[in-house]
Amino acid sequence: MKRSAVLSVVAVIMLALAGSPLFIGCGKQGGSSVQPVTVNIALANNPNSQALAKIAQNEYKAAGVTVNISVLPENDLRQRLTTEASTGGITYDIYYIGPYEAQTWAKNGWLENLDPYFSKLSAERKTWYDREDLIKGMLDSVSLNGTPYGIPFYGESSFIMYNKELFAAKGLTMPQEPTWQQIYELAKAIHDPSKGIVGFTMRGTPGWGMSGAPFVTMVNAFGGKFYDMNWNATVNTPEQRGAWEMYKKILREAGQPDILSYTYNECIGLMASGNCGIYYDATSLANDLEADGAKTKGKIGYVMAPHDKLNKNTAWLWNWTMGINPKATAAKKQAAFDFMLWATSKEYIAKTIASDPSGASTPPASRSSTYKLAAYASVPYTDATLKTLEGIDFTKPCLDPVPYVGLQYIAIPEFADAGDIMTRNLADYVVDNITLDEALRRTQQTFEAVAKEGNYKK
Template structure:
């Protein structure tokens, strides 16, 4: 009897030990994504389809400005609220230098050969991979990439007898937008992001500056805001939105712009190539009615699009178990299999990550989408290292790849917003921005 009790006790302890070990093996990883359509699609698909033994994935979807603020604070203070950082090239480059991102190369080195073959790193678009690397080492993986182009409502253009040039200038876009604009019928001539933020209104605005031949610094890091080229860009942005844009200019992020364009009540929209899929999705009033052309040029005659991606990196302060779980999730979300699954779930392509993998454009369903050819054209002709007409000491097409730009760029867009709604004059806005960028260069020890 005693022997039986002892054996029973031993068995209970063994089972308890196994249970404790199993519990210890379970991990929960916390992820925050931006509230754009493709990230929202990832959130939905992951909750329905992703499964890994012992792993729970908690996903939050946040407004883009909030996401950037939270993750920057998290990374810079060594926080562990989020185990995966959802970032772009701007953060990847600066954060890798600061030690705020985990180097992914050891994780790839530990993968078995069949897993490496399955993932096929060579299929990732090189420009996207390069923008997330430091000294040839990957610090993030691209979930989706984008350039920028003009989207226009072919039905509204036909009704007015208008033709969109294949490679329009900003002057031509302005004139076309005014002709389409008809408030009496609820028609908006053109929409663009108006909400302040370096990644909001700053994204289209900086490319307008580039197109006009403007730059933010000369080769000696002296600010070049107070120039005819910059003034021309500021004036054009305001003219379009005040004379042919949405009524509530400053509340418009890309989500509001997308909804307006989807409604069929907007003639022209300048934004990211990744925004085209929702326009062609079921339920969109403009499905099959949108034309796509190159981003507008002006003084600068070459492609003036931007280059961006939303990418996934590992928080270096998370536990080893969580880091491994995050890496596995990243592989799944950036794989060929994930892309094929999105096409199967949504044949419109609205849920499929663009511009991350070359093979995406070989999938018959995706290759036939109305925006695929123009997306590739803008990506292939975009030079990340030559953003401006005149030489500059920085890289970046819709931002300047220095740590200080997140704050400086946002403050610039606040001056831009004040100028657009007549709170301050152009002279005041230019002077404030000129002084701001000069101070950034002095404080950052860029000016020698």
């Protein structure tokens, strides 16, 4: 889950942090609103969202419609939108959320069912939008029982990035579908602290969306799960133990020195320096390694997320999605839907390429056709990204049947807190504050409590 916070214009930052409208756009863009209507949306503070705000300000036109966009720090955005949705607020007409929220909010009635809006589209508009081009795994992640409650704006999966020069210097070869054991052995071979070379980097900062993102995919890769079909917690098991041991072993023996301080920002900085052999993280971060002027441009290889056992569905899935506030007026809902269609259309993607031919402003992982565009076709990570995305099944994180969905988290409301606790236990284990037995025992208790208190366990 990429959480970049790069802003290009200082004035925009000041407006965004103040929660001020970033733009007001009006005109005609296929909307059905005939009475003046204002649609409010707040976006997460990251480059793709910034690009949307800028392009929409200049390009989006809808008769009688004003669209106000604010850009907020991610933590502030989550807090505001969760409060708004849970209390039936009407500050925002479009919710900018991820699949974690989409799954639970849809069940709670906090998101509008989008099927009726898609059904009302004319044949011409359906052809123009080409809903079938949306990457299935991404749309499935924000749908409930096949019903869409959001439209992904951009997304990401996860894969391995490795420094081809460092590998060549050691005479090493990276498998196209590596196991975690292979990644560990390669990282150890690359690791050379005396020369300032780190073998492997991965998020270590506690938090369900930080270290929890790669770690839960490791659990899946080792054949682990968090619950059986009767909602009995399954943390303290041999499969989970294997993932916990590998996480610690690879970071302690071949990772960055200050493990717990590393978010994705520090990891990408280390990899971009050219002094790190292997990095496991989001597909959307690869652009930073291939940017003009980057030391690593053209020097990075990309392969599938590591697996073990027989489970190869071990990459994660995340996106930033637009959904409609069900408390909004009918006119606002229709205007919101029209804007969402435009912002997730091929037309919008073409506009991003026109404004930024490098493809850096183009929403990744939302449409299959994006990866056929010239700006993407020549990018080194395109093939690995598309292969990863097309192989994802959001509903089957584990080898065994489980009562939940989600690849780097469990799509239940309680996971945010439980996942944070898990990663704090993981951090304590990594730095030897507690034993593995104690870490597993504490985490097992946490997930058992969730099953009982959430009334999942009958």
